[in-house]
Amino acid sequence: MKTRTISRTGQQISEVGIGTWELAGDVWGPKDDTQSKAAILAGVNAGATFIDCAAGYGSGHVEKLIGELLNSGELDRTHLQLSTKILPKNGVFAPSPHIPIEDAYPADWILTQCHESISRMNCDYIDMLFIHTWSRAWDGELAWLEAANELKESGVVKAIGISVPDERPDDANYFIGTGQIDVVQLVFNVFQQEPQWTVLPLAKANGVGVIARSPFSSGAIVQDWNPTMTFADGDWRASWPLSVKPGWLEQQCAMAEAVKPLLDSSTLTHNIAALRYVLDFAITSVIPGSANPQHVTSNMSATSVDPLSKRLHMQLSQLWIDKTVEGTYNGSI
DSSP states (O other): OOEEEETTTTEEEESBOEEOGGGSSSTBOOOOHHHHHHHHHHHHHTTOOEEEOOTTTTTTHHHHHHHHHHHHTSSOGGGOEEEEEEOOTTOOSSOOTTSOHHHHOOHHHHHHHHHHHHHHHTOSOBSEEEESOOOGGGTTOOHHHHHHHHHHHHTSBSOEEEEOOTTOTTTTHHHHHTTOOSEEEEEOSSSOOTHHHHTHHHHHHTTOEEEEEOTTGGGTTTSOOOTTOOOOTTBGGGTHHHHHOTTHHHHHHHHHHHHHHHHHTTTSOHHHHHHHHHHTSSOSEEOOBOSOHHHHHHHHGGGGSOOOOHHHHHHHHHHHHTTSSOOOOOOOO
16 A cells, blocks of 8 residues: 655555544444444555544444454554544534634633543544534634644644535635644545645645545445435435435436546546545545445555546546536535
8 A cells, every 4th residue: 555644744644544434333324333343454454554533423433443443453553543533512513604613612622522532542642633624714713723732742643633524625724824734634526626726735835634535425426326316214315415405416416427437438446436536636645434344445456556547637627617516515524
C-alpha cells in the first residue's frame, strides 16, 4: 500500500484507509460485530494503515470495536493511524449560521469527549481528532481550537482537524488558510467534484491533509440503484434524505447513469475506478466504508492501479461543469 504525508505533521498514512460508519449497527441497519471486525482486519491485512471512526458511530460502538481489536492484539497500534470525531454537544449537524459554537463545541466538551474516545478505543493517543461538523459562521472562534491544541500539546492528539458538512466542502477554508488545523475531512467523489477547485489547492499550499469520504456516494456509484428501490429497515437512506432532499434517490440514480458508462471506459470495476478518481488528486487518503471483508479487500487494491486517463478526467469534469452531476446529501455525518 502506498502512503501519503500530511506536510504539517509529517504523518504518513495509507492512500486508501478504512471508513467505519457502516459498522455502527444503527443507522445502516443491524450489523454483526464479528463481521465488522473482520472487515477492519481485512483492510489492515491488505495494507491500510489508517482507520477513521467517530464517537457518533453507534454512540461509540465502532470506537469500542477498535478498542477490542487493539486489546486482543489483532491490531498493532504501532503501525496504525487512528482518527475519530467529536460529536456536537447539541446533536446538530451541518448547523445553520445562527447556532453559536458554544452550543456545539464548548471547550470542556472537547476535552472530555476526547478522553472518552481514547478510553473506548483502548489507546493512549489519537492520531487525528476531528470536530465532526462545522459552520463557517464559526470562523475566528478560538476557544475550541485552544482546547484542541491543549490536547495536542499533552500528546494525546497528534493532529487537529475539521470534518465539514457534505454540501459545504469549503466551510473550513478559514482555518486551512490560516494554518490553524492540520487536516480536513470532506466529501469528494465523481458526483461531488467541487473540492478540486475550492479546497484542495488551499490545503496543498498550507500543508493541510485532506481525507476524502463518501467516494461511492453512499453506494449509488458502485451499486445497481433504481428510482423505485427500497432500503432495508433501519437504513438511513430510507428516511433521512426524504426530509432534506425528497428527490435524493432519483437524483443519485440519474447521476450514476451519467457517470457509470464513463467509468466503464477505464476497464476498471466501478469501485476501483471511483477510488482511483479521488486518488488522482492531491488528497491524503480516501476512506471507503463497507462491512463486507471482501469488499474492503477489493477497495484496497485501488492504490496499485494506474491513474485514470486525462480524457476520462476531462469527461467527468464536464459533467460537473454542466451540472449533470453535483454533490448531494449523504448523511452529513
